[in-house]
Amino acid sequence: MRRVLVTGATSTVGGHVVDGLRDREGVAVRAASRDPAAVGAGVERVRFDFTDPATYRAAFADVDAVFLVRPPAISRVRRDLVPALSAAVGAGVERVVFLSVLGAERNPVVPHTRIESWLAEAPLETTFLRASFFLQNLATVHREEIRRGELFVPAGDGETSFVDVRDVAAVGVECLDGGPTGALDLTGPEALDYGTVCRRLSAVLGREVEYANPSLARFLVRRLRTDRDPARVAVMAGIYTTARLGLAGRVTDDVRRVLGRDPLDVETFARDYREVWA
Incomplete structure (x- = not known):
């Protein structure tokens, strides 16, 4: 055992x-x-x-x-x-x-x-x-703003290869039980900008979710008012700036190679988590 x-x-x-x-x-x-x-x-x-x-x-x-x-x-x-x-x-x-x-x-x-x-x-x-960036962050960190019909992140038009944590965990399980060693770059099936993510969320939820696309300064001001945790907000700013600069959109096939299936997409995630934003 x-x-x-x-x-x-x-x-x-x-x-x-x-x-x-x-x-x-x-x-x-x-x-x-x-x-x-x-x-x-x-x-x-x-x-x-x-x-x-x-x-x-x-x-x-x-x-x-x-x-x-x-x-x-x-x-x-x-x-x-x-x-x-x-x-x-x-x-x-x-x-x-x-x-x-x-x-x-x-x-x-x-x-x-x-x-x-x-x-x-x-x-x-x-x-x-x-x-890559977890889709589940949309259901946790950004849950309340999406419930209000808005996603307020300073990512500009940059794309991100969002990955579902369920895929990350499934790959981890395989690796723990004799699967591959080395480095695996785990991404979703495609790179999307946040405007596209919001349109897909809107289609699944049946109501409008708007991508606000604030400046970094506006994001920092609002987030510091709500989080009151400068270190956490700084990390978030770094993540979204990486996307804004076009550095977060790389897509790999490592999930598919380990699991033998395509990674979960945004629509699947949104359907499975839709009650979170109800």
Whole structure:
């Protein structure tokens, strides 16, 4: 029996990975979270905190593979995340599948790049899931504004190769259970500008969703009023500026190659999540 530890088991992608592994033959799932009670039933649950070494032993005991999700609050990789990875290696973990971001290999600013570098030097089999912008952000971060009939992001006319987290998780499941190693660039089936996304959302929802296309300054002012989290808003501004500059539209066939089917598209996502914006 192969035991897999899923960190971030209550996160958007981690939760789908747990679900995908739960009934997989020959795999035992251990779901790790700072709040194990928040993890769904049907799997082994364990308390785990990257910054608390007291949680490492129980989490990594008898584990063969780890699905690694970086907590958003962790930016000091060497101090707050590497000790846990070192403990995993010491406990005998053989494979790590890391949820990274598209373009991490070219962007030394993001923490994902430093994590990839450490893992590449470790005695592990590794897979880096370099995922594009999640469609699910439209149902979480931008849920309320879309409910009001607007999408307020400063992406200009730039295109983004939106990917569904369910595809990212499904690829992760395959990689954890003996699938490919190396770096995988995970995107949706096509690159779309935000105006097109809004038109497709409108068609599925049966009501108008307008792409506001604000300037970066207008976006920052409004978002800071609602979020009151400068670090989070700065990250969002960087993501949409990348799209605005035409740097987020690369499309690959890695999802299709691993899963043997096309990636989920915007219309499928919108139909499946339409109640979120009701």
